[in-house]
Amino acid sequence: MALDENMVIPRHVALILDGNGRWAKKRGLPRTMGHKEGCVTVEKTVEIAARMGIEYLTVYGFSTENWKRPMEEVGALMQLFRYYMVRLLKVASANNVRVKMIGDRTRFAQDIIDGIGRLESETRDNTGLTFIIAVNYGGRDEIRRAAARLAADCAQGKRNPEEITEEVFASYLDTAGIPDPDLLIRTSGELRLSNYLLWQLAYTEIYVTDCLWPDFDREELERAIVQYNKRDRRYGGVK
Ligand code: IPE
Numbered sequence: 001m002a003l004d005e006n007m008v009i010p011r012h013v014a015l016i017l018d019g020n021g022r023w024a025k026k027r028g029l030p031r032t033m034g035h036k037e038g039c040v041t042v043e044k045t046v047e048i049a050a051r052m053g054i055e056y057l058t059v060y061g062f063s064t065e066n067w068k069r070p071m072e073e074v075g076a077l078m079q080l081f082r083y084y085m086v087r088l089l090k091v092a093s094a095n096n097v098r099v100k101m102i103g104d105r106t107r108f109a110q111d112i113i114d115g116i117g118r119l120e121s122e123t124r125d126n127t128g129l130t131f132i133i134a135v136n137y138g139g140r141d142e143i144r145r146a147a148a149r150l151a152a153d154c155a156q157g158k159r160n161p162e163e164i165t166e167e168v169f170a171s172y173l174d175t176a177g178i179p180d181p182d183l184l185i186r187t188s189g190e191l192r193l194s195n196y197l198l199w200q201l202a203y204t205e206i207y208v209t210d211c212l213w214p215d216f217d218r219e220e221l222e223r224a225i226v227q228y229n230k231r232d233r234r235y236g237g238v239k
């Protein structure tokens with residue numbers, strides 16, 4: 001079944017782009033080649049999502065646990081990140097895309113931190129798709145950082161613990177002001193969240209495909225949206 005004009009386009013799509021390593025292995029290539037190809041797919045997906053009218057696209061680029069990988073792989077990912085930040089600025093400008101990074105950027109090299117800042121400030125006024133990249137991101141770390149800031153505000157008397165609603169707490173998260181994802185897509189078949197958007201995914205519809213991330217394309221995205229349209233979102237209620 002293909003996408004048709006009666007279908008609802010999810011407002012916010014979150015992606016766990018997994019399988020770069022397996023894609024490379026299948027071809028007898030080093031893992032880093034999978035990451036390189038994966039970056040090309042990210043670029044294409046941003047353009048496709050922008051044209052489809054998706055309002056927010058959040059991708060998991062590097063988790064707080066990915067530092068455990070061999071030093072060479074982490075180094076190669078940082079180099080790719082440097083290169084693609086420059087390309088992304090062009091893609092974002094050409095497609096009216098606003099870029100935002102979530103996660104703890106303070107652990108990156110200064111030039112990467114500066115590059116992230118530049119990407120965000122130079123695309124701030126774009127009015128199309130908001131493209132959110134999660135880097136050095138972990139759901140638990142995000143909640144921990146939010147709790148620490150909230151506790152500091154309480155200690156300074158700026159907040160009253162009695163008045164901490166879910167909305168107040170969410171405003172301390174990196175995703176403040178961004179609606180929760182409607183659809184989560186994970187490539188490469190793994191049935192887990194891997195510490196992604198733990199707070200925000202509470203009622204998100206989950207779609208997992210065996211497709212490896214570098215092979216992901218418009219048809220794969222459309223298949224996920226068709227499935228999303230068949231879901232009955234009850235939010236704990238009854239129909
Ligand atoms: C996803 O691909 C990219 C990152 C986590 C940076 P992987 O590198 O996890 O690929 P697999 O899971 O080993 O195939």
Ligand code: IPE
Nearest residue numbers: 016017018060061062063194
């Ligand atoms: C999740 O993929 C993180 C990113 C896509 C950046 P991983 O490959 O790190 O997840 P696990 O290790 O399979 O859970």
Ligand code: MG
Nearest residue numbers: 018019020021
């Ligand atoms: Mg993986």
